[in-house]
Amino acid sequence: MYSIGDIANIMGINTSAIRFYDRNGLLPFVQRDKAGRRKFKPEDLNFIEVIDCLKKSGVPVKDIAQFISLCMQGDQTLQERYDYLDDEEEKLSRKIEKMQTQLEFLQYKKWYYKTAIKEGTEDIHFLPNSRMIDPQTRNEFEEKRKATADIHELTDL
Amino acid sequence: MYSIGDIANIMGINTSAIRFYDRNGLLPFVQRDKAGRRKFKPEDLNFIEVIDCLKKSGVPVKDIAQFISLCMQGDQTLQERYDYLDDEEEKLSRKIEKMQTQLEFLQYKKWYYKTAIKEGTEDIHFLPNSRMIDPQTRNEFEEKRKATADIHELTDL
DNA sequence: ATACGACTTAAACTAATGTTTAAGTCAAGA
DNA sequence: TCTTGACTTAAACATTAGTTTAAGTCGTAT
CATH class of the missing domain: 1.10.1660.10 (Multidrug-efflux Transporter Regulator; Chain: A; Domain 2)
Structure with a gap:
């Protein structure tokens, strides 16, 4: 006990x-x-x-x-218990998928800052005469991601 | 705007x-x-x-x-911003790993109830004269998991 | 025998994350 | 012009998930 x-x-x-x-x-x-x-x-x-x-x-x-x-309530609720867990499994799966999406964004932003640090300024990512990020920037990173075996080679300092 | x-x-x-x-x-x-x-x-x-x-x-x-x-605060904090995101990326990675562990447990429990439903009682998982789950039960499931391409074949009704 | 540590309760308190309410401002369309 | 909808604020309220506090009960080791 x-x-x-x-x-x-x-x-x-x-x-x-x-x-x-x-x-x-x-x-x-x-x-x-x-x-x-x-x-x-x-x-x-x-x-x-x-x-x-x-x-x-x-x-x-x-x-x-x-x-x-x-x-x-005993064996009479076995099916309901299964259904409950089935539901929670589904929810957790979706949650993990969403977290994975956020993780990928964080990795992109790490690369964004890594490259900015190298140049000493965030300006390299902005469109001319603005502080809007070039829409190509994310695509550029995702291409590099595909071409790189270990993501941390790309994102880590 | x-x-x-x-x-x-x-x-x-x-x-x-x-x-x-x-x-x-x-x-x-x-x-x-x-x-x-x-x-x-x-x-x-x-x-x-x-x-x-x-x-x-x-x-x-x-x-x-x-x-x-x-x-x-501008470009002088680029390194701090990188460090912050690096930290959050690490935390999120660990979080996803833990969630994955919970997901695997939920899948085990779905299989546990699926097999119990088939027999009409949860007793099939208990040690003789007790309500303690046979310690072999989880191992049995994990072996089946390894041998099965799609986990839902194993866990779904 | 008594002191200590682990337990009990009910109730108050905290922290995070918003939502709701009440009272008011403003721009645009009928 | 007047009404409607979207906005503003401060403050109260709600929810979730506990923690803390105060007062008390046991069993055990010294």
């Missing part, structure tokens, strides 16, 4: 966060000893693992509570 | 969010017409693009404001 402190260590969070999760329906399975202290069973680690994953995936506590509630 | 409403449309957010960003130092470059209305110059879209990217990357408003502040 694990104490709240043990679980906090396992999850790498504060005990107060665990109590917050409990208050919000994430831990209906937790038992108490006769002094009222929370006691987590070894099998509860299955729940902890899922909660930890969903938290790290950015799922709101309220939504996770719904999934846990399904789990407490 | 763009109005606050134009920019809100471009970013896909509410005008009140733009005003919030302005209050918090993200838009020091914005000008006003004689009625006091915000007027964004075409070149300001460069800033908007960066702000949008950093926001989508999960960077706090306060941190973005620091970067924008560097931008306002």
Whole structure:
């Protein structure tokens, strides 16, 4: 059996966060000893693992509570649980894709500044007599990206 | 010149969010017409693009404001701006990697429920006389993952 | 026996990120 | 001219996700 402190260590969070999760329906399975202290069973680690994953995936506590509630209702909710996870998988996939797009933009901007530093001024990227970036600049970088095996060769100083 | 409403449309957010960003130092470059209305110059879209990217990357408003502040100081901060973006690129990379790990766990759990549904009970994954998941179960899935070209063949119903 | 550390609660507090409300200004079209 | 829609502000409100505080209860090691 694990104490709240043990679980906090396992999850790498504060005990107060665990109590917050409990208050919000994430831990209906937790038992108490006769002094009222929370006691987590070894099998509860299955729940902890899922909660930890969903938290790290950015799922709101309220939504996770719904999934846990399904789990407490036994085998009759297996399909609903599958559907829930299917949905979250889809959302997380899209999220990762969007993050990847932002990462690529950051890499472009690193190259933008790397080349500006080399010339001592950002002006090299602007259209004549303006501070608008030449629309060709991004294309130029993306061509170089395609031609370069390791992106950091292009972006790192 | 763009109005606050134009920019809100471009970013896909509410005008009140733009005003919030302005209050918090993200838009020091914005000008006003004689009625006091915000007027964004075409070149300001460069800033908007960066702000949008950093926001989508999960960077706090306060941190973005620091970067924008560097931008306002001219070419003397080119190196600092590069360093800032280098740092954010690194953070975002790690974030994406962690998300990927969570995605893989969700896929495992989908397979876990898919197989449970087939048998009509979650019990098939438990050790005898317990509700602890057989430690071999995850390994079994990961072997199948390696042997399968498209993960959804394995996880989808 | 008692002190310490880990636990309990309810309630107040914090921080981040906006949204909503109320009251007012202004330009343009009917 | 008058109305409408888009803008302005400050301030209040909302939500999420906790943390902190205050007061109290245990079990154990000295």
